[in-house]
Amino acid sequence: MYGLRDDFEGVKHWRLTAPKGRIIYDEGEPISTFYRVDQGCVRLQVNREDGRRQILAFLFPGDVFGVESEVVRRAAAEAVTRVELTCFQGSGSGGVCSADAAAGLAHAACEMATALATHLMGLCHTGAERRVRWFLDWAAMRQGCDPVGGRLDLPMSRRDIADFLGLTPETLSRTFGRLEALGEIRVLSARRLVLRPRDGGPGALRAA
Amino acid sequence: MYGLRDDFEGVKHWRLTAPKGRIIYDEGEPISTFYRVDQGCVRLQVNREDGRRQILAFLFPGDVFGVESEVVRRAAAEAVTRVELTCFQGSGSGGVCSADAAAGLAHAACEMATALATHLMGLCHTGAERRVRWFLDWAAMRQGCDPVGGRLDLPMSRRDIADFLGLTPETLSRTFGRLEALGEIRVLSARRLVLRPRDGGPGALRAA
DNA sequence: CGTGGGTTTGACTATACTCAACTACGGTGG
DNA sequence: CCACCGTAGTTGAGTATAGTCAAACCCACG
Incomplete structure (x- = not known):
């Protein structure tokens, strides 16, 4: 279900490898790229004022993340293991212009929303x-x-x-x-x- | 922040009014449309086997919902109050073809993901x-x-x-x-x- | 005016959190 | 290769908190 779409063919991209624990991007950073996990595991998290943090999602190979319609990152992305990523220029509704790329972004955002909804369903379990x-x-x-x-x-x-x-x-x-x-x-x-x-x-x- | 974008100009659409409590769409239904709230309040929810349910989101005027990349609805949408909606033909990555519309879908999906992430952050509050x-x-x-x-x-x-x-x-x-x-x-x-x-x-x- | 669902209140119980100590594992350096 | 150290994980005791079951209440509706 993941990984085989390549809507981002025409989009400028490059590869990135990060060691375990490395911050891919942090809360508050301006948004200029989005990513696809090729190898390893990434977590999206928000650090709370009281020192606790909430992990919003764990991402695995094929997952696209970092697509946001805001100006700055609302959550940080960190490498859980050593990871290999493909980075794509642009994000949100700007930066990419082809219809294919926009459809790909829509798809990625839908997947993220689905993942978050699934997570929410898990959390609603009492006990x-x-x-x-x-x-x-x-x-x-x-x-x-x-x-x-x-x-x-x-x-x-x-x-x-x-x-x-x-x-x-x-x-x-x-x-x-x-x-x-x-x-x-x-x-x-x-x-x-x-x-x-x-x-x-x-x-x-x-x-x- | 919401409501003034109109990326869906070229998309076939129509208006719908639903009384309080009406099911807009139910879990498992095939996906053929997406919606914008014009008036009132809508809730997205998943009904659980044990009779309890989890509400994923409350939606207000300007909010777009029902954009999913799946084949069938994973959550139901119900009218909390009497609502006025604009319905748009197509959903997910298929059905609409213009770059503007695709960008609009991407934007809507991002907003939904943001809303779910915000909700998740709220739920992580202990107490x-x-x-x-x-x-x-x-x-x-x-x-x-x-x-x-x-x-x-x-x-x-x-x-x-x-x-x-x-x-x-x-x-x-x-x-x-x-x-x-x-x-x-x-x-x-x-x-x-x-x-x-x-x-x-x-x-x-x-x-x- | 009467009814019924939604809401509040009460008593009790189960559950998860807190604080704290202990243990096991993995990585490093001798 | 082994010993050491530091971090991550586990275990324990006590407490606070939210869930459960049950009944009363109140407002909105017919």
Whole structure:
């Protein structure tokens, strides 16, 4: 569904590689480009006055981001892992002029709106357990990972996930533990887990 | 900021009036049009399996909605009040062909993404009080209502607001009560209140 | 004037947050 | 290759907060 459209053929573009943690752009910066993720994972986030932050979206290869109709960035984009990006000149409703490019921008903006709406739906789940289940489903879907028995790689930190879900890292950790006790997941390491391991490896049913 | 653009001049369009409560379109319906609110208030919502629903956005005059890149509607649109709409033929990346129209769609989709991101930021506020304060600020901003001493009209029901904020109506009601006790608002009736009434009318400081 | 849905209030419970300490892992340098 | 250190993650205890269930209230509507 992503990645194969190339509406931006005629648009001036260049490649960019950023190491893990690098800020692609920051809140308040003037908008001059938009981006496509080619490799790695990017997060969009807003840093709040009280030091907490909200992660609006995690972006994966094929995703287009940075398309905004404002003058300055309202959210920052940071590299979760080492990332490879394609940068395109112009953004929002100005800067590109061909009908194809405008249609591509519309498409990208629609995708972003859909992603945000999906995220919103996840957050409306009351109860940490349901939010985390939703997150796992979402992550599995994005990675094309089998929701039963599949291995899921989470490139982001626990704190990232917590800030994405509006939970504290403590609650998130406890919830992972509870889901593991229920046999719904098996945590291999902090960033690697197995979904619904049916009996599977040792320990899967121990807690039951 | 809204309402004065008219990128859709060349697009086939017609007018539609809907009474309060009318479903403009429902989840799962094929997408063939997009809309602009001319008068009244519309809500976008997703109905959840457990009977609860999440309201994704409230839309006011000038707002464009229904621009999606999918095949079927992922959310329903319902009239909060009696509404007057302009309907436009086509949606998403297909159906309209002029560069102006495509740019207009991109703009509309960006606005929607921004609105959803803003909403997400509001929801990430932990604590009902902060969420409700954010909602009041947001509503005041959208209505051009003076945040100090201004009269705010809320066209939607308490349940609507609760579903928008991810709270229960009970918690919302109590929170309104607490804010009134703090002197931050004065509730005239369920759908009409005054922001930061400085001493103002009788009762404003009674609870302090 | 009567009815009914929306709203408010109350009591109780479950849940997630806070603060704090402990542990495990990964990266670095000897 | 191993030891060290720092960060990220986990665990624990106590508390605040929002949810749930239930009933009363009030306004808007017919």
